[in-house]
Amino acid sequence: MSSDTAATNPTSLAPKARRTTREARAEELRNKILAAAAQVVGQHGYADASIGRITEAAGIAQGTFYLYFESRQALFDVLLPHVGAGLLAYVRKKVHGAHSFLEVEERGFRAFFEFLRTNPGFVRVLNEAEVAAPVAHAAHMKLLTEHYVQSLQRSVESGEIREFEGKELEALAYVFQSARSYLYLRYVKGSEKTKKLPDWVVETYMKLVRNGLK
Template sequence: MKYVNQPKTEKGQETLDKIILEAERLFSEKGYYKTSIKDITKAAEVGIGTFYIYFEDKHSLYQAILSEYGHFIRKTIAESVRTAETRLEAERMGIETFIRLVRKRPSMYNVIWQALYVDKKLFVDYYTKFSENYIKQILIAQEKGEIIADYDPEALSYMLMGITNFIGLRYAIFDDQTDLDPILDEVMDMLVNGIYTHNERME
């Protein structure tokens, strides 16, 4: 993981994991700016000196958490859509996987979106990386004729990411009990058929 001095022993890894886990919890509950290194080390039951074995400062710890989120989400979604036979099927699987991830780990939303105020470049880089990976899949789907080739892949990537983000917000953060199947059915129907009547569509 970037931004971290990697431990050389199993015990060191356990200590690092505790620091990251407690930092994630505190950043989510109190916010980045109201959480001190002392708060984190106290919660993790380690000395402040131990913190500096692994991290240069609080910002590098935050970067490490954000980097881990991005890698974890992308890897999990990629694995979940591996059996998809079409881009549409992969889209549905990806949205569902993301929502279920957030239902299990809701603190991710709080921590990720704080990046806009903690370090805007981190926030931009986080979503740019997602977009770059998305664009690769969109281009493949366009070549196969599954997605209209005239549409800009980058704009499409952000549109689809926006749908996933806000559907996730509604059905993982606001309410994590709703049955996802009918929601996903409707989202997929809107993507395939559009939301405007024929008379309202642009020529």
């Protein structure tokens, strides 16, 4: 068939269009199952996140679940990296346009806690994964840490960070990530008055970062 014929015959493009539509729908349904799983695990934990509960939350038949995941564990093994990618995308959007490492760090720090406010089940999905879905936990931590180290490395190359380099950057990434976790436990989850991280805590954290990275 010539290119002219193809251009004037829309049915010649139909198979590709159907495949594209089918693939898009499949991806949409898979994401729907993952979103439902995050919701159920966030509320009930991995142990009580049955396929029945997940499919009910997703609004699909249990048989449909097995078209996308061979087992509940297979779903759990990709759940945290999937939700974690959403966190990274959210933070990346918030730090876009920042002009210095300190600005990136403060924006990213605030964005992390903003994400938790709108995704309160994320912490449980993360914390229980170390036991219930170790493959997912390892993949998530690797992704998060690599992202953080890359940001630190750019700041070393620009001269903003002068006292740390090489393998020390990974250690720094874990220090900063750990701070987020424990500050969440104390000032967000453990607070009876607010679910928002107090500004003075952000300022204290940034004071430590600013003085520690001189």
